[in-house]
Amino acid sequence: MEKSKEHIVHVGCDRGLCHQAVGRQDKQLNTYDWLADVPGNPYTTDLVEVQFKHTRKGYYHNVNNLDLKKGDIVAVEASPGHDIGVVTLTGRLVKLQLKKVNIKSPDDIKRIYRIARENDIQKWREAQAREHSTMIESRKIAKGLGLDMKIGDVEYQGDGNKAIFYYIADERVDFRQLIKDLAVAFHVRIEMKQIGARQEAGRIGGTGPCGRELCCATWMKNFSSVSTNAARFQDISLNPQKLAGMCAKLKCCLNYEVDDYVEAGKQLPGKDIILQTQDGDYHLFKNDILAGLCTYSTDKNIAVNCETITAERAKTIIEMNKRGEKPVSLTHDEGKKAEPKPHIDLAGGDISRFDKAKKKKKKKNKPNNNRQPNDKKEAKDAK
Known part of the structure; x- marks a missing residue:
């Protein structure tokens, strides 16, 4: 007997994924480089993607022809001075990323100076350590000036x-005095950058109700507007608590499948159309949009005598009603007799079980040796 082969479980790089393409998982908006294991890919262009804190990314020219790979800490050109970031992408895919972020001017692409030295990294760590305390102090300064904004x-x-x-900020804010006060308090050059609630959620990060990390913190770079029409097209209950994401705005994922629902919804009959049959009139109760099924009820407001049919069948009945014809029921035409529906017991079992007479069980007389004679006849026979 030959031994059965053991099942090999492929994980990570064993499934054909390149470990050099994944990069560090502590970085947000991480891009998987599908061309990382292609020979010569990093040398096809001198453009390099560098990521800074949270979701801020920049694109730079590798003018010094440094041998860069994912995860390298580099010093890049800034205005003024230099900035420290982590390389997240090299090679051909960087050009595609430039198209996504709409960088067209060559002046927006600066240079990479060098791979960060030990003193560069030390200054970078010290600057990062001051960020939280600076944010708390700046909030106090903005509140003291009475500005309607949140840092x-x-x-x-x-x-x-x-x-x-x-x-x-919801409205325009005059923060000229705020910049002066911040410069005096922290002795650095100040730059104010306005972001929306979605961008803030992406910078903070978190876990969504789906159990996965937020899309804005993992892969989304451009945010499109989301309206309640996306929920209506997908027949989702307009509950603000369920439709809102971590940013208190409508969830971005409402836009993911709305196009498919719109196309599938065009194949369904109108919601206000009443289907007329010999059994009575039926009103649309609900739709299964992707499956193409329609559920009709004899009552306009509640579910009564519900019948589920396909959209093609509903359109057929609508055409018959326009010609003045009425089918026997939603599922049967004029020439076909509707078969009686079997009764269904929701509790399980056959409903006719209650009609069956129960057989009475005969009691068997068992001898009892401990019984005492009560009458005279039994006493006489005992003698």
Whole structure:
């Protein structure tokens, strides 16, 4: 007997994935480089993608022809000074990323100076350590000036000479005095950058109700507007608590499948059309859009005598009603007799079981040796 072969479980790189293409998983918006194991791919272009804090990314020219790969910490050109970031993508895919972020001007693409030295990394770590305290202090300064804004995050440049303050505001804010006060308080160059609630959620990160990490913190770069029409097309209940994401805005994932639902919804009959049969009139109760099924009820407001038919069958009945004809029922035409539906017991079993007479069981007289004679006859026979 030959021994049975053991089942091999492929995980990670064994499934054909290149470990060099994955990169570090502690970086948000990580891009899998499908061309990482192609010979000569990193040398097809000198463009390199560099990621900074959270979801901020930049694209730079490798003018010094450095041997860069994913995960390398580099010093890049900034205004003023230099910044420190991590290489997240090299090779041909960088050009495709440029198209996504709509970078057309060559002036937006700066240079990579060098691979970060030990003192560069030390200054970078020290600047990062001051970010949280700077954010708390800046919020107090903005509140003291009476500005209607929220400072959600602070990011120091790698050399510590500049700080970017990310803020959220519903209306236009005059923060000229705020910039002066922040410059005096922290002795750095100040840059104010307005972001929306979705961008803030992407920078903070978190886990969505689906159990996965937020899309805005993992792969989404451009945010499109989401309206309640996306929920209506998919026949989703308009419950604000369920439709809202971690950013208190409508979930971005409502737009993922809305196009398929719109196309499938065109094949369904109108919601206000009443189907007339010999049994009575039927009103649309609900639709299974992707399956192409329609459920009709004899009552307009509640589910009564519900029947589920296909969209093609519903359109056939609509055409018959236009000609003045009425089918026997939703599922049968004029010439066909509707078969009586069997009764269904929701509790299980056959409903006719209650009609069967129960057989009475005969009691068997068992001898009892401990019984005492009560009458005279039994006493006489006992003698």
